[in-house]
Amino acid sequence: MKTKTVKRRLSGSSPRPVKLWQLRLYVASQTPKSLAAFSNLKKICENHLKGCYRIEVIDLLKHPHLCKGDQILAVPTLVRKLPQPVRKIIGDLSDTERVLIGLDLRPAA
Amino acid sequence: MRNNGSNGAKSTFPATYLPKCPTGIQGLDEITGGGLPCGRPTLVCGGAGCGKTLFAAEFLVHGAMQFDDPGVFMAFEETEAELKANVASLGFDLAGLVRRKKILFEHIHIERSEIHETGEYDLEGLFVRLNHAIDSIGAKRVVLDTLEALFAGLPNEAILRAELRRLFRWLKDKGVTAVITAERGREQLTRHGLEEYVSDCVILLDHRVNDQIATRHLRVVKYRGALHGTNEFPFLIGDDGLSVLPITSLGLNHKVSNGRISTGIPRLDSMLSGRGFFRGSSILLTGTPGTGKTSVAASFAQSAARRGDRVLFFSFEESPDQIIRNMRSIKLQLEPLVRNGLLRFHAARPTLCGLEMHLATMFKEIVTFQPAVVIVDPITSLLAVGADYETKGMVTRLIDFLKGSQVTSLFTSLTHGGHALQQSEIAMSSLMDSWLLLQDFEGNGERNRTLYVLKARGMAHSNQIREFLISNRGIDLVDAYIGPSGVLTGASRVAQAAREKAEALASQQEAARRKRELERKRATLERQIAGLRSEHEAGADELRRIDEQVETRTRVLTAERTKLGRLRQADARVAASTQSSSKSKRRKA
Numbered sequence: 184m185k186t187k188t189v190k191r192r193l194s195g196s197s198p199r200p201v202k203l204w205q206l207r208l209y210v211a212s213q214t215p216k217s218l219a220a221f222s223n224l225k226k227i228c229e230n231h232l233k234g235c236y237r238i239e240v241i242d243l244l245k246h247p248h249l250c251k252g253d254q255i256l257a258v259p260t261l262v263r264k265l266p267q268p269v270r271k272i273i274g275d276l277s278d279t280e281r282v283l284i285g286l287d288l289r290p291a292a
Numbered sequence: 293m294r295n296n297g298s299n300g301a302k303s304t305f306p307a308t309y310l311p312k313c314p315t316g317i318q319g320l321d322e323i324t325g326g327g328l329p330c331g332r333p334t335l336v337c338g339g340a341g342c343g344k345t346l347f348a349a350e351f352l353v354h355g356a357m358q359f360d361d362p363g364v365f366m367a368f369e370e371t372e373a374e375l376k377a378n379v380a381s382l383g384f385d386l387a388g389l390v391r392r393k394k395i396l397f398e399h400i401h402i403e404r405s406e407i408h409e410t411g412e413y414d415l416e417g418l419f420v421r422l423n424h425a426i427d428s429i430g431a432k433r434v435v436l437d438t439l440e441a442l443f444a445g446l447p448n449e450a451i452l453r454a455e456l457r458r459l460f461r462w463l464k465d466k467g468v469t470a471v472i473t474a475e476r477g478r479e480q481l482t483r484h485g486l487e488e489y490v491s492d493c494v495i496l497l498d499h500r501v502n503d504q505i506a507t508r509h510l511r512v513v514k515y516r517g518a519l520h521g522t523n524e525f526p527f528l529i530g531d532d533g534l535s536v537l538p539i540t541s542l543g544l545n546h547k548v549s550n551g552r553i554s555t556g557i558p559r560l561d562s563m564l565s566g567r568g569f570f571r572g573s574s575i576l577l578t579g580t581p582g583t584g585k586t587s588v589a590a591s592f593a594q595s596a597a598r599r600g601d602r603v604l605f606f607s608f609e610e611s612p613d614q615i616i617r618n619m620r621s622i623k624l625q626l627e628p629l630v631r632n633g634l635l636r637f638h639a640a641r642p643t644l645c646g647l648e649m650h651l652a653t654m655f656k657e658i659v660t661f662q663p664a665v666v667i668v669d670p671i672t673s674l675l676a677v678g679a680d681y682e683t684k685g686m687v688t689r690l691i692d693f694l695k696g697s698q699v700t701s702l703f704t705s706l707t708h709g710g711h712a713l714q715q716s717e718i719a720m721s722s723l724m725d726s727w728l729l730l731q732d733f734e735g736n737g738e739r740n741r742t743l744y745v746l747k748a749r750g751m752a753h754s755n756q757i758r759e760f761l762i763s764n765r766g767i768d769l770v771d772a773y774i775g776p777s778g779v780l781t782g783a784s785r786v787a788q789a790a791r792e793k794a795e796a797l798a799s800q801q802e803a804a805r806r807k808r809e810l811e812r813k814r815a816t817l818e819r820q821i822a823g824l825r826s827e828h829e830a831g832a833d834e835l836r837r838i839d840e841q842v843e844t845r846t847r848v849l850t851a852e853r854t855k856l857g858r859l860r861q862a863d864a865r866v867a868a869s870t871q872s873s874s875k876s877k878r879r880k881a
Contacts, residue, residue: 211416219412243417247424254401255417257446273446274411285408 204228204236205265209250211243211258216275220259223276231288261285310517313361313433313469316354317347319536323521324512328493333463333470335490337482338497342508343529344473346382347497348435349375350533351471353384355433356394363433364396364425364468368441372397382533396429398422402445409447415455419462426468434463438473443484460489481513492516498524507646510536526648526686535652548572553665553700556595557588559769560728563745563754569726570750571664572698574691576721578705579730583741584762585704586610588730589667590619591767592702594626597634601664605637606654608673612637623766636661642673650674651686655693666694671703691723725749730760733781740781742772759785 208224210217221240228236241249243258253262257273263286272285312326321327328334328351338344352363367375375397376386389395398421426434439456446452463470472490474482476498481487487494494513499506509524527536551571554561561568569575579585586609593603607615615637616626629635638657640650651674658666668674671687694701703724721727727746732739741760745753758769759781773780773788780788 209417211420216412216414223411243420247420250417250421250424251398255421256400256402256415256442257407257413257418258416258420259413260417269406270408271406272408272410274409274413277411281408281410285410 203265204232204263205239206236207239207241207253207262207264209241209243209253209255209258209260209262217259219275219277220261223279223282224261227276227279227282227286231283263287312518313355314359315351316358317350317534317536319525319527320510320534323510323525323536324493324515325519328469328471329515329518330469331464331467332492333460333472333490334493334495335472335474335482335487336495336497337474337476337487339476339499342476342497342499343527343534344497345370345375345437346379346529346534347495348437348471348473349379349384349386352395352433352435353379353386353389356389361432362394362396362429363435364398364422364429364431365435365437366398366400366422366425367437368400368402369438371399382529383531384533393429396425396431398425400441402441404445404447407445407447413448413451415442415452415459418455419459423466426466432468434468434470436470436472438475439486440475440482440484456486457489497527507648528646528648528652530649530652530656532656535655547698549698553601554595554599555588556591556593557767557769559758560588560743563756563758563769564726564748565752569700569748571700572695573700573725573749574695574723575700575702575726575728576705576724577702577728577730578707580707580732583730583732584760584767585706585730586615586669587619587622587624587762587767588728588743589669589702589704590615590624590626593635593665593667594619594624594629596665596700597626597629600634602661603629603635603665603667604657604661604663605635606657606666606668607637607639608642608668608670611639621764622762623764636663647674647686651690654690658694658697658699663699666699666701667704668701669704670706672706688723721747736782736784738782740785742781743769 206224206228208217208221210220221238224238228238243250243255249255253260253269253271255262259273259275261272261276261282263270263272270285270287272282276282311330312321312324312328313330314321314327315324336344336347349365352365355361355363365375370378372390376390379386386395386397390397400418400421422434425431442452442456443449460472472486474484474486476496477483477485481494481496491514493515496511496513498509498511500509501507508527508529510527511524512520512522525536527534549571552567552569553571554568555564577585577588589605593605597603605612605615610618612630616630619626626635630637636657638654640653642650644650654668674687691701724747726748729744729746731742731744733742734740741762742757743760744757745755747753757772757774759772761768761770770785773785
């Protein structure tokens with residue numbers, strides 16, 4: 184199912200073949216919210232994107248200059264770098280349904 | 293953390309002076325007594341297009357250029373390129389300041405459609421960014437323009453509000469002086485109630501249209517811990533940025549000069565105790581249409597420029613060429629003075645822009661040209677642009693500014709209608725040091741101009757009405773005749789002069805006639821005197837002759853008697869003695 188989704192998107196928008204989902208999670212130190220966000224993200228990816236995703240966790244307190252690139256305001260923020268277009272999801276990702284809609288893994292009802 | 297302590301100390305000692313952070317915006321620092329509260333956030337709110345972003349940008353640019361305070365500009369709406377272009381048109385080199393790391397520009401882009409909310413979050417990212425930006429250049433000033441974009445971009449208002457509260461607290465702790473802009477709300481100062489969080493200083497900008505003329509106003513709504521001007525002050529956005537009027541101080545303590553400056557009309561000088569106006573004083577010249585206000589002004593301008601003073605002539609009715617041409621007809625040669633740079637014209641239609649814009653342009657012209665004499669012809673055109681109460685304030689500031697910089701200023705003022713000559717100008721006249729009144733007198737089928745000095749502070753001045761003549765030889769003043777039927781001017785004055793001349797001639801002739809008559813009388817008398825004298829002399833001769841005769845006769849008689857006595861010899865002595873005794877006997881009886 185997950186591969187189907189990817190393929191459909193590929194044929195629909197981009198001619199470039201994308202196999203990997205590149206996700207970036209911005210957090211500010213190890214707060215309960217960021218920890219929750221990471222574990223929620225992990226769970227969703229394992230369920231829907233098994234094997235074809237990469238999560239990069241960026242601690243803004245350690246790398247504050249990285250805020251600018253992705254226009255991060257809220258923390259935690261999940262950025263879907265690939266596939267295009269870029270999507271941003273803010274919050275601790277506890278609302279799985281909304282995360283899936285946000286990541287375009289499930290069409291909005 | 294380090295700043296936290298000092299902030300706490302500040303707030304516990306309200307009696308000590310609140311440190312101020314100068315904005316460098318003309319006039320604002322005067323109103324606020326030194327600038328915005330240092331190390332605290334200030335809210336600048338106002339409707340669309342009232343200059344919030346510019347205010348904020350100037351705060352940073354002046355801070356970086358004049359006070360060496362680096363600053364961070366965090367823009368939520370405009371991109372860096374847009375803002376640079378916008379402020380470059382006002383002469384600020386934002387790009388250069390950014391290159392020299394005096395200003396850091398952060399554009400924050402929020403797109404609601406790109407953001408999906410999935411649970412709890414906070415705005416730590418914004419804090420981190422801001423903190424990083426502040427620390428990377430050591431910023432002392434921060435601008436957030438405008439935070440309300442967050443309300444549009446982030447769906448959860450509860451979180452947002454909590455975070456904003458934290459943000460302002462954080463900014464205070466950080467010890468930066470922050471300017472936060474916000475859109476004006478319908479019933480509150482800002483649309484999203486930001487004033488709730490920023491409680492130290494709130495400045496309201498306003499852009500109003502009155503009678504089709506837009507005027508910007510600035511008001512310090514709140515300034516905790518400091519005295520501030522509470523009025524609405526007009527401000528404007530000119531070629532060099534924002535300036536709040538007053539440009540000069542609100543005090544009344546300008547220096548005065550004892551020097552005098554000629555009016556260019558010798559007779560008028562002599563009416564002003566012989567030496568003209570005081571240097572640096574303000575002069576009002578009022579008159580109905582066509583009484584020669586511009587001519588007097590131009591003549592003043594010419595004489596000042598010929599002496600080598602710089603003269604700035606603001607014309608709101610005629611173009612410079614027209615004034616030069618018209619003045620040539622009364623023998624005032626302004627063109628050479630314009631050519632050698634001593635006389636400068638600045639002409640504009642009054643309705644071109646709002647009053648404060650005019651005044652700002654005037655201020656700027658005055659500052660760049662550095663004139664000794666400024667002429668505004670007519671000031672009433674400016675008054676027509678704004679409401680009464682505000683124009684008076686504006687004109688006060690203009691006069692104050694001119695006096696403060698020792699500029700002699702002449703304002704002409706157009707009055708309408710016959711009898712309200714003085715009434716309409718009362719508001720302004722109290723500001724003026726000298727007031728000349730030009731008036732029309734109509735009678736005998738003609739109109740004549742007159743001039744008198746209504747007031748001239750600090751000098752003896754003539755109380756006489758003078759007739760004011762404009763001819764191709766220039767301007768001259770002539771004594772007016774004041775008779776039982778009123779002031780005589782023009783033809784009736786000439787007629788009166790002729791009549792008086794005739795009368796004088798008649799009385800001269802009369803006197804000559806009387807003189808001749810008297811001469812004649814005197815001559816007659818003298819002749820009589822001569823006659824009498826010769827008669828008198830003849831009488832004296834006669835007397836002398838009689839005396840001589842008497843003497844001769846006596847002598848002869850005596851000689852005869854002596855001879856007879858000698859002949860009788862004997863009793864001559866007896867006879868003589870008896871004669872004498874008989875004489876004495878007769879006396880006793």
